[in-house]
Structure formats: C-alpha cells, structure tokens
Amino acid sequence: MASYNPNDPALQADPFAAYQWLRDEQPLYRNDKLGFWAISRHADVATAWRDNATFSSDHGPALEQWGPDAAQTMGFVALDPPLHTLRRRQISQGFTPSRVRRLEPRIRELTRAYLHPLLEHGSFDFVDFATAIPVDVISELIGVPPQDRSLLRRLSQQIMTRDDLDGHLTSAVKEANAELAGYYASLLTERRRHPHEDLITSLLHADVDGERLADRDVIATLMLLGVAGNETTTKLISTAWRCAWQHPDQRERVWSGDIDAGAWVEETLRYEGPSQYTARRLTRPVELHGITVPADACILLVIAAANRDERAFPDAGRYDMTRDTSRTLAFGLGQHFCLGASLARLEATIVLQELMKTVEADYDVDVASASWAASPNVRGHAHLPTMVKR
Numbered sequence: 001m002a003s004y005n006p007n008d009p010a011l012q013a014d015p016f017a018a019y020q021w022l023r024d025e026q027p028l029y030r031n032d033k034l035g036f037w038a039i040s041r042h043a044d045v046a047t048a049w050r051d052n053a054t055f056s057s058d059h060g061p062a063l064e065q066w067g068p069d070a071a072q073t074m075g076f077v078a079l080d081p082p083l084h085t086l087r088r089r090q091i092s093q094g095f096t097p098s099r100v101r102r103l104e105p106r107i108r109e110l111t112r113a114y115l116h117p118l119l120e121h122g123s124f125d126f127v128d129f130a131t132a133i134p135v136d137v138i139s140e141l142i143g144v145p146p147q148d149r150s151l152l153r154r155l156s157q158q159i160m161t162r163d164d165l166d167g168h169l170t171s172a173v174k175e176a177n178a179e180l181a182g183y184y185a186s187l188l189t190e191r192r193r194h195p196h197e198d199l200i201t202s203l204l205h206a207d208v209d210g211e212r213l214a215d216r217d218v219i220a221t222l223m224l225l226g227v228a229g230n231e232t233t234t235k236l237i238s239t240a241w242r243c244a245w246q247h248p249d250q251r252e253r254v255w256s257g258d259i260d261a262g263a264w265v266e267e268t269l270r271y272e273g274p275s276q277y278t279a280r281r282l283t284r285p286v287e288l289h290g291i292t293v294p295a296d297a298c299i300l301l302v303i304a305a306a307n308r309d310e311r312a313f314p315d316a317g318r319y320d321m322t323r324d325t326s327r328t329l330a331f332g333l334g335q336h337f338c339l340g341a342s343l344a345r346l347e348a349t350i351v352l353q354e355l356m357k358t359v360e361a362d363y364d365v366d367v368a369s370a371s372w373a374a375s376p377n378v379r380g381h382a383h384l385p386t387m388v389k390r
C-alpha cells in the first residue's frame, strides 16, 4: 500500500486493507497531491472530535466541498460554536426525541407495505427496498408531499455520487444541489402560506434566544437532513443484510431471538458503518505522531478505520453481534454527534425486525451481482440482489 485516496473507486468494495495500513504504518498520513492529512486510530479520531476548538468544522466535513463557504450548501454541520450551538438548538426544536419515537408505528407500517409485494416474487434488489423507507420517513418528518419523494430520492442519490478521482464536484452533483435547493425554496413559500404539522413549518418559526433562521439556513438544513438521512440509513440496512448473510451462525441466532436486532445494527455500524471519514481544519499547529501539522491543514478523521482499530476493539476484524460496541464512532462524538442517530437506529432495527418476522433465516444474497455506490464517504451497495422464502 503506498497511498490513500478516499475518492478511489477500488476502495469502495474493500477499504479495510488500506485502513489497516493507515492505522499501523501511517497513523498520521499525508496526501500531498490532494493536500490532506489523515488520522485513523480510534484514540486520535476520538480526541480530534472532542476538541473542536482545534479541529474546526468551518470548512465542512467533505473533501470535495472543502472551503470557507461549505455551510451554504452543507448546513450547520459546517459551523463551529457558538453559531453551531445556536443552529443545532433551533433545529432540535423541530427534531425532538419524542417526534422520532412517534414515528415507530409508521416505520413498521411502511416497511410492511414495501415488503409484502416483493415477497410475491421472492427475489428483489434489496437496495430498492431499503431506500424506500428512509426516504418516506424523512419526507414525512420534513413535510415533503408523497408525489415529490421520488424527486428527493433521485436528487439525494445524485448528490452523494462521486466519480472524480481528484474529488472535484461534477456538474451533475452541482445541478442536483441547485435543483434540491430550488425545490425546498418553493416548499418554504408554500408552507408560509399554508402551515402544516411538519419540520419545515417548525423551522420557519424556530426561535432560540430571539433569533429566527433565515430562509437560506432553513434550506441548507433541509438539504443536510434529506441527504444525510436517506443515503446513510439505506446503506446501513443493506450492509446489515449482507453481513448477516455472510455470518450464518449469527444470523440463526438473531432469527431465534438469542441476539436482538439492535445488536445486529450496532455491530454493522462498527464493522462496516456507512460514514467513512469526516474532515476538519486545524486552527493551530498540532503535533501528531511526532510531526507538526500546520495551522489551516485539512485533516481527515477516518471513522471506518477507527472502528476497526484493535487498540479499541479486540479482534476488531471479526463481525460479532455479541461484542461491546459502546465505543463505536459510527455517528461521531461531541458537538457534531449525528442528530439523526436515534432515527437511523430505530429505522434499521424496525426494518430488520419486520424482515425477521416475515422471511426465513436462510435467505440468499447474490454478492457476485452486487455493486457498490460511487461515494467516497457514504459506503454501501448500489444494488444487492436477494432471494427470500416465507
């Protein structure tokens, strides 16, 4: 292994040898060509996440959108305190744990509605099934009407698609971003005239310490939630399905009730969680592994490598649903800890529980025909053919 480039499509199928090389041989890695540094050990990544005065988010979490204007398209994930704290409080008003919990019966209903027609055939693309549920759930939460959901799905897939080795944003991604922003702007106008019981309406009226959100901040937030909420959760559910198929002993144990679906979700998040890295800007020079990294450097926190670090998880390369996953970094840490973590966990757990109730444990997955989505950051399948029996 001589280099690490998160945009390299070869990494999508199997990034784990590269991650081991980074952790063991290059705990502070420098990519001169693309101009970033990377840390990959659990302790280093966790420390960086907790110290946001030094590891700033103000240039955004993604290499290809790295820059001082990142918050305009990526929303409050690209802000530091105190503005980040204010925005997050404003947004949390419309995204409370009780609002998420109330979604449980609806997620079950949607899962059954999507699953039952597929069972007639017995074989289907698992990704099509897994995509439909997060798109509907986030749309209902935000207030996107049913007729516009296929648009939301198409645009978020397009926005997450990266096929440029140097990490430049393609015109397709830029166009999809602009189309989604335009769509949300028109929805905002409509909700101002006709308020609903939804997140758009509560964001329009969110008030923290007398401050209201400007329209452009509401739009950036909706884009962040829509995109972050769809692709990550879809990929988590599909990966969980494939991982359990590859580990039949554990699959039998979840089906028999010996291991619960929550543990299946947690180990999948640790072992093959969708988020591969996040980016930070150094606000001052920092010494890491004997080298001084200069102020303003772009440094990647390689999440998926840290979650396989032997120093934090014994036998880290083994998929084991019974292990202690409490130190997982799959949803981040500290100020920017994923706002949708409880929703993602709830959705994935319910979908897997409904599958277990409906199909036999000895399902099949056609890994030879499976393919990977082109995304350096949110790793998962684009297609995953599966065969099930009732």
Ligand code: HEM
Pocket (backbone or CB within 6 Å): 057, 061, 076, 077, 078, 088, 138, 224, 225, 228, 229, 230, 232, 233, 236, 273, 274, 275, 278, 279, 303, 329, 330, 331, 332, 333, 335, 336, 337, 338, 339, 340, 341, 343, 344
């Ligand atoms: C932040 C992962 C699902 C909304 C994050 C971060 C990670 C992450 C690692 C931290 C980014 C950073 O520190 O730079 C995931 C994974 C998911 C998932 C693996 C599913 C398996 C969701 C869902 C939503 C969501 C369903 C919304 C409905 C957000 C938001 C932030 C965030 C708004 C920014 C929080 C902040 O900056 O304060 N997510 N996420 N995520 N996530 Fe998620």
